[in-house]
Amino acid sequence: MNPIWLEHYPPGVPSEASILRFDSLKDLLEQSCERFRARPAFTNLGVSLSYDELDRRSQAFGAWLQHEAGLRRGERVAIMLPNLLQYPVALFGALRAGMVVVNVNPLYTARELQHQLADSGATAIVVLENFAHTLQEIVATTAVRHVITTRVGDLLPPFKACLVNFAVKWIKRGVPPWQLPGAVAFNAALGRGVHHRLDEVQITQDDIAFLQYTGGTTGVAKGAILTHGNLVANVEQTSAWIGNILREGEEVVITPLPLYHVFALTANLLTFVKWGANDVLITNPRDIPGFIKVLRKTRFTVITGVNTLYHKLLDAPGFERVKQANAGALKLAVAGGMSVQRSVAERWQQRMGVPLIEGYGLTEASPIVCANPLDAREFSGAIGMPIPSTRVEIRDEAGNPLPLGEAGELCVQGPQVMRGYWNMPDETASVLSVDGWLRTGDICEMDARGMVRFVDRGKDVxxxxxxxxxxxxxxxxxxxxxxxxxxxxxxxxxxxxxxxxxxxxxxxxxxxxxxxxxxxxxxxxxxxxxxxxxxxxxxxxxxxxxxxxxxxxxxxxxx
Incomplete structure (x- = not known):
């Protein structure tokens, strides 16, 4: 299929993204820390972590992994955390030390957690103590030999940290009893890590950055192998798409979706680190009154979410005051992860003055594949056009390209497409061709402008x-x-x-x-x-x- 969508790109959006600008996510982070050192990088529970602090603390954690834990390049480090300041510190610490990150949903049961840890071969895990009891049940059946535990308030100022940790454990009763002999406290690891020098690790775009677990299109959870090049490419592709309306070092992005989910991982954390933004992390977006309180206090310029979350916000008492407090600062509202209902999109635009920009992606594509133009004036009902450096085709069951307007399986080719599934060559071969085309399993159709419309899931997800x-x-x-x-x-x-x-x-x-x-x-x-x-x-x-x-x-x- 010819890339007909390129003729209809918004002005200033290139057909190809500059995917070779950074050697790795490590390189991306270190350049941003140098450029934006004094600016806030992440804010959570009213406390900000600057790019300088992110640089120093992630170095300390990476050095601890290398010198105290003795982990070698390529070993897998699991992170089982909600949206807290500890997450980016642990994430970038592991990546800078040459490790591979395995994101874990903190709400997993023991059975689900055991499968992911055993399958990935993770040898270390960072876990919030609220979920340590789950790890306790199965850790002996895995390769994990280093457990790092943390509490909600650990990276807050001392007095506030004490208050938050006391409230979580004793007032909210949010920490079930647990025992993990030999576990190391996160702050203790940072404290010991500062006494070591982070060994320089040469990381290229071909090195693995994440084993990001997904069911793919069928079956039990599989680890999608995402390289540094895959993620760097998707950050640059996304940046090319949004670059006309955002400014480096000035944006404030609201992140209510969990960072362990690939959508927020790329669209929020990695992309906006590159932009030198302040990423406001929402730990519990289900607490809608608390979430709205944060929105009212923050002059945010970008927000991402799913249809469900936008729906809840619009229905919540007090949301009408969010627009008043924002005072026109909002530039971009992005929706992904699930189909957006027209009624929600129209209500959002009426209330906040900007449309919901719907996109499409999947874990196996790091994840972003398509997005609606940012100059859209209203909700389109489509999932958008292929982003720069991305090719898509709508194919029939035999793998043949279909004419415009006909529904078939969406197939994707681009630098963001995964290397394959971890230790699953047959599953990889079933979705990934030798020339790099990914079968998504989703049924879509394309119009004459190159706009893709989601029809149905080809499988039963x-x-x-x-x-x-x-x-x-x-x-x-x-x-x-x-x-x-x-x-x-x-x-x-x-x-x-x-x-x-x-x-x-x-x-x-x-x-x-x-x-x-x-x-x-x-x-x-x-x-x-x-x-x-x-x-x-x-x-x-x-x-x-x-x-x-x-x-x-x-x-x-x-x-």
Whole structure:
């Protein structure tokens, strides 16, 4: 397919991004720290960390990993943290020391955590003590030999740190009892790290930066191998797209989505470090009153989120005062991770004066592939055009390009496309061709301007508030219950989350209840994966080879 979208790019957006400007994410960080040393880099809980402090503390943590923990170049360091100041310090410390970062959802159950740590071969993990009890259950079954624990307030000024840590542990009761012999406190690691010199590690764009776990298009979680070059490219591609309206060293970006998710990792943290911005980290965006309080106090210029979050903000009491406090500072509001509802987009533009700019991406593409033009005056309903240095094609089941306007699988080629899945050559070969074309599994169509419109998921992935849920995994957990004979899982529409998980179950034990099944799932799955609805049936629709037909589940009436 010819890149017809290039003719319709906004003025000033290049067809190709300058993807060779930085040798690595390490190089990107160090240049930004030098250029913006006195500016705030990250703000959380009312406290800012400057680029100079980020430089010094990430050096200290990297030196601790090298000299105290004895980790070697290429070893995997897991980070199991919400949005706190500790996250960028740990992230850049590990990358500067030549390690590979494995982002971990703090809400994982022990089973999910064990799979990711064992599969990645992580030898160290940074974990918030609120979740240390989960790690305690399974750490002995993994290769982890260094545990670094931290508390919510650890990088706050001493008095505030004491108050916050006391409140989290004793007032909110947010820290279940845990025991991890030999664990090192994060601040202690930083304190010891300053006495060592961070060994210089030559990192190139070909070196692995992240094992970013995803279900891909099917199956259990897989580690997408994202190199420094993949992430640098996507930062530069994104920067080329947004460069006409933003200014280096002046932006303030609101980050409510978790940094362990690839969307916020690239679109917020990495991109805006390059821009010398102040990244305001929201630790608990579910606390909408608290979130709105931060928005009212901050003259922010950029915000990113998912449809669900924007919907909650618009419905929340007191949000009308956010625009008054912002006083026209907002330049860019980005939505991704899930489809944006037109009603939400229109309400947002009416309230805040800027449109929601919807984009599309996936973990295997670092993640950004398409975005709507930033000069858009209203919501388009499309996921946008391919960003610079990106080619896309809409293909049929045989892999042949389709004419404009016809729906087919979206395939992507570009410098942001992953190297493959960690230790899974067959899975890699099923989605990644030898010439670098990635099969996304998503059904889309393209118009004459090169605008791509999302039609449906080619597979059965359920997207709950921007997070992917894979039916195979949920079905496997359901089948572990002795009262279940057969199980099928689909997504069903939900006004708040976009979709929720629904389970269809054939009972083995007639006394089995929906509440009992949901409790079983809660013990084995992260909250967003747990079925919100359970429907019991006498039988499930199946293919000739006995496979449950998930799409038919929605169509066949209960027996």
């Amino acid at each position: 359920v997207v709950v508030s921007g997070f992917k849920v894979y039916p195979n995994e949920v079905e496997e957990v359901l089948m572990l219950h002795p009262g279940v004979r057969e199980a099928g899982v689909t997504g069903v529409p939900d006004e708040k989350s976009g979709e929720v998980v629904k389970a269809f179950v054939v009972k083995r034990n007639p006394a089995l209840t929906a509440a009992e099944l949901i409790a079983h799932c809660r013990a084995n799955l992260a909250a967003y994966k747990v079925p919100k609805q359970v429907e019991f049936r006498d039988r499930l629709p199946k293919s000739p080879i006995g496979k449950v037909l998930r799409r038919a589940l929605k169509q066949v009436p209960a027996a």
